[in-house]
Amino acid sequence: MGYSVSEQEQLLFLFKTLSNQLGPKFEKNTQFSLSRFELLYQLVxxxxxxxxxxxxxxxxxxxxxxxxxxxxxxxxxxxxxxxxKDNRETIVHLTEEGRQQIFNCQKDKQSFTNQMFSHFNDKELKSLIDMLQRIQKNIKEI
Amino acid sequence: MGYSVSEQEQLLFLFKTLSNQLGPKFEKNTQFSLSRFELLYQLVxxxxxxxxxxxxxxxxxxxxxxxxxxxxxxxxxxxxxxxxKDNRETIVHLTEEGRQQIFNCQKDKQSFTNQMFSHFNDKELKSLIDMLQRIQKNIKEI
DNA sequence: GCTCAATTATTGATAGCTCAAATATTGATG
DNA sequence: CATCAATATTTGAGCTATCAATAATTGAGC
Structure with missing residues (x-):
């Protein structure tokens, strides 16, 4: 446990703040909330x-x-x-219209993330993903 | 622009997910929402x-x-x-009771963040802070 | 001293998220 | 084959957050 307390606190607050600012900005630029976008994106x-x-x-x-x-x-x-085959389940399917919508906003999403990660190199992105995934795993056990 | 698209997307979703999971867990462990905690914490x-x-x-x-x-x-x-001196402003002051409360939950917060960042070394935390702050700055300009 | 723009706080509207409880269905066990 | 635990979805309640509109106050410039 050799690290300072205040760094942990800083990160705790940073995550919340960042995510709160991220959502609305994303929606304003793509016409989809982050969650709706992700759902459609996976359905593709x-x-x-x-x-x-x-x-x-x-x-x-x-x-x-x-x-x-x-x-x-x-x-x-x-x-x-x-x-x-199992009446408990609801099966979801992306319509052509939905596919079109998600396709149309790809460009907006792309320029959004480019701006969001501008001045980041590939190594940094990979490292960031790694750390966030580890944190997610740590949190799950709490 | 030498980095892959999917890494950026992955991060976009990771931030949202992580933050959504973080809040409720924190509150369950400390009796304060992250925002309320931060407010009191700053007021100290x-x-x-x-x-x-x-x-x-x-x-x-x-x-x-x-x-x-x-x-x-x-x-x-x-x-x-x-x-x-300026009737538009509202001045906030932490009561003794509030100070006591925030003091009491320090231990819970501490063990929460220790779990959250377990297996992270100081260098990683610093790097994480740096990257999150850069992202925050990038987002602000959107 | 009056007007007007800027600042601060508040309220209303809307949407997202979680948790817990309720409902329906399935499959395993005796 | 009746029961009961597990699974999948839905609904209700309660928070938090943003944005936009409103109200009160201040201070600057004419």
Whole structure:
């Protein structure tokens, strides 16, 4: 335990602040909230997937998943139906409209992240990912 | 622009996820939300400070500041009064009760952050702080 | 001294998130 | 085949956060 207390505190606050500022800015630039974007983004590569599987990937609470997907269904970006093989499950599918939407905002997202990580090199990004994943793992055990 | 797209995306999602998991866990372990904790924590070293100055330090929206401090006043942890020299300002002061509370939960906070950053060395923490601050700066310009 | 822009705080509207409780379905066990 | 634990989703309650609009106060410039 050779490190200073104040660095840990600083980081604790930094995470919260950063995330609070990140969300609204992202939404303003892409027309999608970060969570909705991530959901659609994952759906692109899955074609069909149950809500619970999707939940495990994006790490958002079940309740939030349900509400997001309900709204995305209303917007016409996804379809939802029960799994005939297991009626507990809801299977989600990205519509053509949804695919188009997520495709359209790729450019905005790209320029957003480019700005967000400007002056970062590849090594730094990799190191950042590594550290965040380790923290996430540490937190899970609390 | 020599870095891969998927790393940037991964980080984008990681920040959100991490912060979403961090808040509730912290609150469960310390009886204070991260924001309330930070507010009280800053007040310890200031004795008296205006809400707007406090806002600049913690980087939370004015509206949220007002609501937090109102509740903390009801709880008896802070007092609030108008600045006689400038009636627009509200001056916040930490009560003895508030000081005691923040002192009492220091140990919980400490063991929380120790767990959160376990297996991190000092150099990594410093590097993490540096990168997060740079990102914060980048975001501010968007 | 009056007007007007800037500053500070507050309130209302909206949305996201978590947790806990409720509902429905499945599958295993006796 | 009845029961019961596990799984998947949904709903309700409670927080927190942002943004936008409003109100009160101050200070500068004419």
């Amino acid at each position: 590569q899955f074609e069909e997937i149950s809500q619970s599987s999707l939940q495990k990937i994006v790490n958002i609470d079940h309740a939030a998943i349900t509400r997001h997907l309900k709204q995305l269904e209303i917007d016409g970006y996804v379809t939802r139906r029960r799994n005939p | 070293q200031f004795e008296e400070i205006s809400q707007s100055s406090l806002q600049k330090i913690v980087n939370i929206d004015h509206a949220a500041i007002t609501r937090h401090l109102k509740q903390l006043e009801i709880d008896g942890y802070v007092t609030r009064r108008r600045n006689p």
